[in-house]
Amino acid sequence: xxxxxxxxxxxxxxxxxxxxxxxxxxxxxxxxxLIQRTNPPFRQMWALPxxxxxxxxxxxxxxxxxxxxxxxxxxxxxxxxxxxxAPDRDPRERVISATYFALTQSDTxxxxxxxxxxxxxxxxxxxxxxxxxxxxxxxxxxxxxxAAKLNYSTIAxxxxxxxxxxxxLQAVYETILDEKLDKRNFRKGVLARNILMETGDYSRTGxxxxxxxxxxxxxxxxEIIK
Amino acid sequence: xxxxxxxxxxxxxxxxxxxxxxxxxxxxxxxxxLIQRTNPPFRQMWALPxxxxxxxxxxxxxxxxxxxxxxxxxxxxxxxxxxxxAPDRDPRERVISATYFALTQSDTxxxxxxxxxxxxxxxxxxxxxxxxxxxxxxxxxxxxxxAAKLNYSTIAxxxxxxxxxxxxLQAVYETILDEKLDKRNFRKGVLARNILMETGDYSRTGxxxxxxxxxxxxxxxxEIIK
DNA sequence: TCAAAAGTGTTAGGCTTACACCCATGC
DNA sequence: GCATGGGTGTAAGCCTAACACTTTTGA
Numbered sequence: 001x002x003x004x005x006x007x008x009x010x011x012x013x014x015x016x017x018x019x020x021x022x023x024x025x026x027x028x029x030x031x032x033x034l035i036q037r038t039n040p041p042f043r044q045m046w047a048l049p050x051x052x053x054x055x056x057x058x059x060x061x062x063x064x065x066x067x068x069x070x071x072x073x074x075x076x077x078x079x080x081x082x083x084x085x086a087p088d089r090d091p092r093e094r095v096i097s098a099t100y101f102a103l104t105q106s107d108t109x110x111x112x113x114x115x116x117x118x119x120x121x122x123x124x125x126x127x128x129x130x131x132x133x134x135x136x137x138x139x140x141x142x143x144x145x146x147a148a149k150l151n152y153s154t155i156a157x158x159x160x161x162x163x164x165x166x167x168x169l170q171a172v173y174e175t176i177l178d179e180k181l182d183k184r185n186f187r188k189g190v191l192a193r194n195i196l197m198e199t200g201d202y203s204r205t206g207x208x209x210x211x212x213x214x215x216x217x218x219x220x221x222x223e224i225i226k
Numbered sequence: 227x228x229x230x231x232x233x234x235x236x237x238x239x240x241x242x243x244x245x246x247x248x249x250x251x252x253x254x255x256x257x258x259x260l261i262q263r264t265n266p267p268f269r270q271m272w273a274l275p276x277x278x279x280x281x282x283x284x285x286x287x288x289x290x291x292x293x294x295x296x297x298x299x300x301x302x303x304x305x306x307x308x309x310x311x312a313p314d315r316d317p318r319e320r321v322i323s324a325t326y327f328a329l330t331q332s333d334t335x336x337x338x339x340x341x342x343x344x345x346x347x348x349x350x351x352x353x354x355x356x357x358x359x360x361x362x363x364x365x366x367x368x369x370x371x372x373a374a375k376l377n378y379s380t381i382a383x384x385x386x387x388x389x390x391x392x393x394x395l396q397a398v399y400e401t402i403l404d405e406k407l408d409k410r411n412f413r414k415g416v417l418a419r420n421i422l423m424e425t426g427d428y429s430r431t432g433x434x435x436x437x438x439x440x441x442x443x444x445x446x447x448x449e450i451i452k
Numbered sequence: 453t454c455a456a457a458a459g460t461g462t463t464a465g466g467c468t469t470a471c472a473c474c475c476a477t478g479c
Numbered sequence: 480g481c482a483t484g485g486g487t488g489t490a491a492g493c494c495t496a497a498c499a500c501t502t503t504t505g506a
Binding site: 182184185188189204206207208209210 | 468469470471475476477478479
């Protein structure tokens with residue numbers, strides 16, 4: 001058996017990785033978490049967090065583990081996006097990548113360097129640097145899927161703290177959809193879905209009328225509406 | 227290097243396969259193409275067509291190739307469904323499977339045994355035999371996705387010949403959705419989408435009034451409506 | 453002439469959209 | 480008292496859903 005290559009098969013096997021597109025809303029724009037590569041190929045370039053699948057975990061567990069290792073973020077709901085498989089998408093060897101996307105609130109999160117001291121940072125999706133591999137394509141697909149799922153699911157709430165105001169929620173929708181929404185119609189619509197309850201508390205920020213705060217009635221599940 | 231195991235890596239690599247859920251409508255029911263396994267594991271059991279990824283093809287090409295080899299079916303539009311990755315889903319070794327689904331008309335197709343003489347056959351989705359691996363789960367996911375996409379895409383037309391009547395189209399919808407639809411509303415709705423044109427010909431079958439036949443205006447693309 | 457499927461409009465109700473002003477607070 | 484964002488209702492039009500009879504053909 002070749003030295004340092006103890007894993008041998010009768011047929012060639014590709015490597016399998018996960019890559020994660022983690023969105024947040026920060027500074028009034030939709031942003032994506034990137035890490036700076038410390039090793040070739042694409043050394044110094046920015047890339048999506050992710051890494052190789054272990055033999056004792058499934059893809060979702062792998063994505064969660066890599067996110068934790070590289071950014072310190074734990075326990076997010078991850079949704080499988082697409083599996084990329086162009087034969088030349090990684091110059092080192094054949095690599096299949098199952099991609100996931102997730103959402104988180106930015107203000108409770110300080111992306112930090114992982115154990116190997118890579119840098120992690122948020123970038124606005126409309127001003128991303130050049131990305132390693134086919135990661136630009138992955139981000140674009142994730143952005144489309146996110147916008148498409150907004151009104152058919154409860155994913156938007158993952159971008160907000162446990163309690164929030166309707167204006168905050170509307171700002172999330174407007175940022176993701178990149179369009180202004182009518183305040184009265186937005187409130188009517190979101191309340192008609194019966195997924196929110198008033199907390200009874202008020203948000204008192206700034207010199208204006210306090211806003212009612214709400215929470216999701218069933219925060220555990222990401223529901224598909226209709 | 228171990229005899230008969232010439233492909234060696236520094237880290238363990240999973241095998242990667244594709245599996246395809248191919249739907250048709252036959253005998254007024256939604257049916258799925260299965261092949262009978264000739265080798266262990268799950269020998270003699272029915273399973274989805276599929277097989278191992280080659281190093282010089284992407285997953286979609288693999289799915290198309292396997293479909294051709296195992297069933298003689300070529301050139302279908304395949305849509306990626308989900309990638310399954312439970313560590314124990316294949317008893318032989320660690321296998322990741324990217325799954326695809328597709329639709330075809332049944333009457334132009336005679337699923338035939340591939341080169342290794344396996345049997346291929348259609349089964350109604352409501353009366354499937356026990357399936358090998360996690361293939362029952364894959365079929366169920368494909369069924370859900372198919373129903374969800376009916377009204378947002380043009381996939382339904384793949385189940386029909388190039389020209390067809392509105393009654394035939396309605397029967398496809400009713401079979402997939404498993405519910406009766408109102409004839410006038412169905413026709414109004416489908417014609418309002420402006421994706422059909424009259425051929426000018428009529429279908430003269432049986433002792434009743436002939437039906438106008440239609441074709442899809444742009445048959446090349448699977449469109450997402452809206 | 454009968455059986456069988458093709459073809460065709462209208463109405464009511466619900467949903468969506470557009471739109472403007474008063475309220476409560478901090479400074 | 481003024482600036483700031485919070486909060487509220489109505490009307491028009493559009494879309495959806497329910498519903499039944501006439502037409503054309505082959506046997």
